[in-house]
Amino acid sequence: MRLSHQSVKRTFLAVLTAAAAGIIGWAQATDPTLKTGTDRNIFKHLEGGVNLGTTGIGINVATNVTDYVRVRAGVDFTPHISVPMSFSLQSYTDGGGVNANNFDKLQNYMRRLTGIEVDDRVELDGKPTMTNFKLLFDVYPLADKRWRVTAGFYWGSRKVAKARNTMEEMPSLLAVNIYNNFYDYIMSDDAIDKPIFGGTYLDPFMVDDLRADLEEEGYMGIHVGDYKDGKPYMMQPDKDGMVKVNAFVNSFKPYVGLGYTGDLGKQKRWKLDVDCGMMMWGGTPSLITHDGTNLSKDVVNIKGKPGDYVDLMKSFKVYPVVSVSISYKFF
Numbered sequence: 001m002r003l004s005h006q007s008v009k010r011t012f013l014a015v016l017t018a019a020a021a022g023i024i025g026w027a028q029a030t031d032p033t034l035k036t037g038t039d040r041n042i043f044k045h046l047e048g049g050v051n052l053g054t055t056g057i058g059i060n061v062a063t064n065v066t067d068y069v070r071v072r073a074g075v076d077f078t079p080h081i082s083v084p085m086s087f088s089l090q091s092y093t094d095g096g097g098v099n100a101n102n103f104d105k106l107q108n109y110m111r112r113l114t115g116i117e118v119d120d121r122v123e124l125d126g127k128p129t130m131t132n133f134k135l136l137f138d139v140y141p142l143a144d145k146r147w148r149v150t151a152g153f154y155w156g157s158r159k160v161a162k163a164r165n166t167m168e169e170m171p172s173l174l175a176v177n178i179y180n181n182f183y184d185y186i187m188s189d190d191a192i193d194k195p196i197f198g199g200t201y202l203d204p205f206m207v208d209d210l211r212a213d214l215e216e217e218g219y220m221g222i223h224v225g226d227y228k229d230g231k232p233y234m235m236q237p238d239k240d241g242m243v244k245v246n247a248f249v250n251s252f253k254p255y256v257g258l259g260y261t262g263d264l265g266k267q268k269r270w271k272l273d274v275d276c277g278m279m280m281w282g283g284t285p286s287l288i289t290h291d292g293t294n295l296s297k298d299v300v301n302i303k304g305k306p307g308d309y310v311d312l313m314k315s316f317k318v319y320p321v322v323s324v325s326i327s328y329k330f331f
Contacts, residue, residue: 044331045064045330045331047328047329048062048330049061049328050326050327051074051076051273051324051326052323052324052325053275053323054320054321054322054323055078055130055134056077056131057076058077058134058323058325060073060074060325062327067145068139068145069137070137070138071138072135072152073134073135073136075132075133076130076132077131078128080127081127082125083309084123085123085124085125085309086123086305086306087122087222087223087235087243087306088120088121089103089119091103091106091218091220092221092232093215093216093219094219097218099218110220113182114174114179116171116172116175118172118176119169122169122172122243124164124166124169125163125164125165126162126163126245126309127162129159130157130160130161131156132154132155132156134153134255135152135155136150136151137150137152140261146262147259148259148261149258149259150258151254151255151257152254152255154253155251155252157251158248158249158250158251160248161246161313162246162247163245165243169243170241173237173241173242176221176237180220180221180236183214183218183219186210186214187215191207192204192207219236221235222235224299224302224306226299226301227300228298228300233293233298233299235289236291243290244290245287245289245295247285247313249282250281253279253280253281253282255280255321257275257321259274259276260273269328269329270328272326273323273326274323274324274325275322275323275324275325276321276322277321278320279319279321281318283317284314285313285316287313295310296310296314
């Protein structure tokens, strides 16, 4: 029986709550000072800090719920650092054939049709977009209270990365849409029965010549990769002349890991925390293009840097977390 995402989330929260309650009960049973009220040092101080790591830049607050358990809460976000990548622009036919050697001819067509010099490659910028609220429980099993086990969760938007064509590619992509629309018009009956503009009709002999010429060339599109049946996946720009890819994972992401807490300075106001663990974001991320294709599941043989990035994303069934935090004890 397959559990729904909501069932998994409720189960994890229930287990986490029960575990925290059990740890607190164990700590109170094994340390008499925890039962003496004012001597317990529970919720008696507050820490605030910043962290930097694979989850991005974050801010957090922390306090002890027992002498052995600390709770941390905060927000992490990844800076929108651009990662360049590019795809080749080629022509293709409905039968699935890719014409790799006729770009100059079609480039000339589009220059005359639109006045735009179309590039043979489409440049994209990939950016991480991950922002998460986090709630983490640190358990210190040793007497020196340095090494710890951490469990909790991150919760944020499903979209963790995006890729968009650069602004410099907009004229080329718009020209591709104009050409493809013109191709559809010439190949349809509308080329003879309906005016191309106002009351102007194309001469039937001109239409026949254009059809014979363009039918061999086909559409223009971006050769991203191949479907699993061997047919090439040719992505066309959307209606706005844009090329888009978004990476999605679960919004609720359980976390488990190990960590170290150490004091900085003699007054023990400053603390250093190091975390190493894994964020379970729901298996392989879905990489969805603007036309609905999932690059991580539906497409293979993605070439160049885009293929390297797709392979990298597919390899992360869970997300590795390595983070360093510096905090200050306010009271």
